[in-house]
C-alpha cells in the first residue's frame with residue numbers, strides 16, 4: 001500500500017503553526033500517508049487514509065511511532081476522500097494534541113504522545129501526488 005514519496009527534513013514547525021498540504025489522490029489509490037515528527041522513526045502523527053489496504057476500506061488510521069515502535073491506532077470512519085480527487089489536509093499541534101483539518105470542516109484530534117514542541121520531519125507516501133505544501 002505504500003511507495004516512498006516526498007520527504008522534508010529540518011522543517012522546524014513549531015506548536016501553533018499550521019502545515020497545509022494540497023494534492024491529488026491517485027485514481028486507483030489504495031492508501032496514502034502523511035507523516036510528521038522528529039524523524040522517520042519518531043512520528044507525532046502517521047495520518048493514513050486507507051481506501052483498501054490491510055483489510056481496511058475507507059478508514060483513516062492515525063498512529064504515533066516512537067523509536068520505530070507503533071503506538072495504539074486511532075481509527076476514524078468519517079472518510080472525506082475520493083480516489084482521483086484533489087484534496088487539502090492541514091495539520092497543527094500543541095503540547096497536548098495534533099489537530100488535522102480535512103475537507104467538509106472535519107477535524108481529527110490525536111494525542112501528542114511524543115510531547116514534541118517542534119516538528120522537523122514531514123513525509124508524504126503512498127498513492128497521493130503533492131501539489132503544494134505551505135507553512136504558516
Ligand SMILES: C=CCO[C@@H]1O[C@H](CO)[C@@H](O[C@@H]2O[C@H](CO)[C@H](O)[C@H](OCc3cn(-c4n[nH]c(N)n4)nn3)[C@H]2O)[C@H](O)[C@H]1NC(C)=O
Pocket residue numbers: 002003004046048054061062063070073125
Ligand atoms: C489485524 C492484524 C494486526 O493489526 C494490523 O497490524 C498491521 C501491522 O502493524 C497494521 O498496519 C500498520 O499500521 C501502521 C499504523 O498503525 C502503519 O500504517 C503501517 O504501515 C506504515 C508504513 C508501511 N510502510 C512501508 N511499507 N513498505 C514501504 N516501502 N513503506 N511505510 N509506512 C501498517 O503496516 C494494521 O493497521 C493493523 N490492523 C488493525 C485492524 O489493527
